[in-house]
Amino acid sequence: MTTAVTEPSGPLDPFVHPALFYRDEQDYLDGTLPFVREGLEAGEPVAVAVPGKNLALIRDALGEDAAAVRLLDMREAGRNPGRIIPGVLRAFADVQPAGRRVRIIGEPIWAGRSDTEYPACVQHEALINAAFRGRTATILCPYDVERLPEHVVSDAYATHPTVIHPGSPAERSDAYAPDEVVSRYNEPLPPVQEALTFAFDSDSLPHARHVAVGEGARLGLVGVKLDDLALATAELTTNSVVHGGGSGVLRVWAEDGYVVCEVRDDGHLADALAGRRPVPRDQRGGRGILLVNLIADLVRLHRGDSGTTVRCWFAR
DSSP states (O other): OOOOOSOSSSSOOSEEOEEEEESSHHHHHHHHHHHHHHHHHTTOOEEEEEOHHHHHHHHHHHGGGGGGSEEEEHHHHTSSGGGHIIIIIHHHHTTSOTTOOEEEEEOOOOTTOOTTTHHHHHHHHHHHHHHTTTOSEEEEEEEETTTSOHHHHHHHHHHOSEEEOTTSOOEEOTTOOHHHHHHHTOOOOOOOSSOEEEEEEGGGHHHHHHHHHHHHHHTTOOHHHHHHHHHHHHHHHHHHHHHSSSEEEEEEEEETTEEEEEEEESOOOOOTTTTSSOOOTTOOSOOHHHHHHHHSSEEEEEEETTEEEEEEEEEO
């Protein structure tokens, strides 16, 4: 079966972003293999970033053609949803020849994603549309409608301009509203009762990092993970001093096998894509949240009228 992924009517849009709904392995292969092979036949760069089991399905079914496809396990490459646009999608698309259409299969939401992770996942799906607006690219996003909760499937209609049901061509989504999704899931982060708390300003930036590292080590972080916590703390607290009113509050605690670091300040972050887009090599600054997204296992961010909170998780 060949699955159509262009707009159902009218000319080809520069950016095409359909959700592919599947119920079993056969649906999955029927929806993904033609997409990959059509891209290869057209000379288009193709990448597949899906969870490991599904990655093996596609790789095995492609046979020798798999060597021509960039294959990534999304459970690793996209563990933190905030890393996917800069570290997976744009990392692949930006190195291709200008004007050449790229094809990517990206599956950032799978059964087993936690309730803590999901808001970052669905905001990622919504923000793809802004990050790739006007770009010559097609990103196909599979959804396991048998195993995913009903609200996740419902949100897919809101984050994708077109949807594909098994055996059918793409159809427009009447519920498409990505900006509303970003706003709806910009929810306050649940409060934590017991956490090391340290108020900082420009004079205490180095001490804030030492405080975080000391608490992270006490809670069980070691090696590279502890170094990542130190870097994240330095970037976020510096952002607070430079862009968030000159001061902030650092909190560190343990939660479900992770060490969690949170920085809150009085700054107002208007850009929903902050930290989710690559930064040109010659640009000075602007890398703080991006670096945190690239190294943390999960990042959640709340933008409110009274300030900005960034919370990041590091596995112990």
